[in-house]
Amino acid sequence: MTAIKRQLIPREIEPHLLHLSKMYPIVTVTGPRQSGKTTLVRKLFPDFDYVNLEIPDVREEAQNDPRGFLLRHPAPAIFDEIQRTPPLLSYLQAIVDEVGNNSMYVLTGSHQPELQALLTQSLAGRTGIAELLPLSISEWQAAGITKERDQWILDGFMPRLVDGILDPTQLYRDYFRTYVERDARQLINLRNIRPFETFIRLLAGRVGQLINLSSLAGDVGVSAVTLREWLGVLEASYIIWTIQPYFKNFGKRLIKSPKIYFTETGLAAYLLGLRTPEQVGRDPLLGNLFENMVATEALKANLNAGKDPDLYFFRDSQGLEVDLLLVCGRKLIPIEIKAAHTPHQDLSRGLQRFATLAQETQHPTVIYAGRNIPSQATPSFLNFTETTRFISNCH
Known part of the structure; x- marks a missing residue:
């Protein structure tokens, strides 16, 4: 890949975050380290005061005098890595309850267990939460x-x-x-x-x-x-992330x-x-690894759109397996993920067998490394770089 000048790549989650900011007094963005949370929120909310709570003396000030700290950093403000200063959240709750405006604060955090517990205790109903993963293809x-x-x-x-x-x-x-x-x-x-x-x-x-x-x-x-x-x-x-098996409405032994x-x-x-x-x-x-990449692309597509993941897999005790099941309303879209470049029907055999079990099956698709081959009667073949578009169309 040719080196290019550093640029701010537009993120697909941006419309969802802006929507949340109109609905809640606080927007919280979680996700792994280095996924672009800070860059994104500073871009979307350029007029907000920015406070980095990873800086030791800033964090100490917030912990020792949270009320005074918030007076020195009034809304609108961004507090980066908010899980580092739990006392701030109770004071933020009091402020947003008193003022009652939307789009007052933006919070970011990388440690979901700590952050989720803090949000549940202090900001339930007061914050919209979005998850930002690394860039999609x-x-x-x-x-x-x-x-x-x-x-x-x-x-x-x-x-x-x-x-x-x-x-x-x-x-x-x-x-x-x-x-x-x-x-x-x-x-x-x-x-x-x-x-x-x-x-x-x-x-x-x-x-x-x-x-x-x-x-x-x-x-x-x-x-x-x-x-x-x-x-x-x-x-x-x-x-890591995990994906659960799908076992609704099947009268057989499943993994x-x-x-x-x-x-x-x-x-x-x-x-x-x-x-x-x-x-x-x-x-x-x-x-x-190819399956890991494609499944995570599907996860990103749902999170960036503000949707529940609704991703599963299927495997029974007889060896029938479908790599990915996308639940979209009442539709069940089975997806096989194969690293091959060449399409052939062996790649879709599991999809065809699964369709005989699940009547709600629609649009069976093989996501692979070859060219797109759409089909109405048999499973379609889709290049892996089209995963986001495919998932978005299901919404």
């Missing part, structure tokens, strides 16, 4: 940036990579170290970070697969109960364990030791 393409399948998987989608200067390997190395050595220590009591780090690396080798904590416990050397706690922390802090994905495919590729597109293309987990 369609956002990159809107900025004139295109890549091949394996390069997308390797590079990932962090906004800091847009200008083509920062090496993805360096970014994910630093990102991982920061998370394990700082963020994770704030969320769980880790005397020894090595088992936790091992757990994350093992999860990278299981993207797109069912979670078996009992099996992982032996490899990591801690109990399955501890791993379940760690898994919750990883999901709450946006390192009920969730599947795991990484929120940033590039991080998973880094943890697997992949450093070139050629290595990605030859790796035994290519199909899993």
